[in-house]
Amino acid sequence: MVRSSDVLLIIVAILFPPAAAGFITGCSCDLLINICLTLLGALPGHLHAFWLIYKKMVAEERYGAGGFRYVGNGQYEPISAAEVPSYGSTA
Template sequence: MGAASAILLVLITILFPPLGVYAISGCGADLLINICLTLLGALPGHIHAFYLEYVYYDRREQSKLGRFNAARAPGIYSERIQNGGHGYGTIAQETI
């Protein structure tokens, strides 16, 4: 399910970058920045959207491995992207 949703998100972002950003960050500063960049031209909006998606999925995979990157990614204002889509709280430990 994770790979299929990532591929679908990439296809949506290729067609309309703000929709891809909205899917991962919601309505906020990152979406507004992406809309402005998309209005300036196609390339800046796409670069920004793919950067946000890269950080989102990288942080998501790192948290699944039990690693948490406390450093904030530069230029990203959404907490949802900063923590890979996971809310606040503890990471469940595997029981043996």
């Protein structure tokens, strides 16, 4: 299922692939890789950005929206219940 945020990421990836990579991965090695690929040519940068978007969509389907964290190299891991802040509640 394609969400509206994914459509927005695809549009950003078409216009400027490093921005889409930055939105997905933050300031990480994947952002630097995407910048270098974009400097080598438009197509490699676009392909890398679309691959990152695809991996994010797969993680959303597997773990649910917001139930995962990016660990690098296009890999995601679920957020365990122990890591979710309770904000002072005891339940």
